[in-house]
Amino acid sequence: MKFPSIFRVAHPQRFEIKPRYYDPVKEEIEQRTSRIKKELQAEGKIPLDGDDLDSDFYSSSIRGAFASGSQIRGRSTSPFNSAGLMRLVIFVLLIVAVFGYIYLGPEALYTMAYLIGGLALLVVFFRIKGKSGK
Template identity: 80%
Template sequence: MKLPSILRVASPQRFEIKPRYYDPIKEEIEQRTARIKKELQAEGKIPLADEDTEDMTYSSSIRGAFASGNHIRGRSTSLFNSASMLRLVIFMILIAAVFGYIYLGPEALYTVAYIVGGLALLVIFFRIKGKSGK
């Protein structure tokens, strides 16, 4: 007798293999009919069938994907949303902090930290304000 439970217990998975049969005669007949059908369509004796996709030759879907998919559609291309701009800003802040520490001492680091913190709070504020206004 099984007791009722709130939690769902996973049952063991069964191994099922579906055998695939290869019939070389059937394969050869399908290739011949596809070839003859293409020849007749090329000669114009039978109309072109757009719905018949069995005789299409398939190629890799990744070929050319990197070259053609550089720009993702629907993505905002704002200057402040790009990762390279963010890296540049962080790099400039670090350079300013290092030179400020060398020339002005530790007070420069505190000043840079306060400026960065204030800018971060402003960015967060405007993002939250923009989302609530929509």
């Protein structure tokens, strides 16, 4: 009998291999078909396809997306919503709290707590005001 637990017990992972089937005849037919199609397109006997996903013409849409640093289309980001800025603000507040406690004592922590609470209330107030004004 198994006792109920709130913790997950690790189970050994099973090895599953999914075989890939290789058909040399089918691959040769596809290569010949694509080569003949390219030759006919080069001669102008058949029109060029814009959505041809052949390996020579295919280019990934993700190439350079990470290096360019551009946003994903349709997603609007604000510097105030980014996780990096939030981490920076928390880190700075912790550093200020530690040095304030060392130099000024517990009064610095209470003062900083009141200031942060007041700023949080102002942010909530303006967000509620902004939503009701729309």
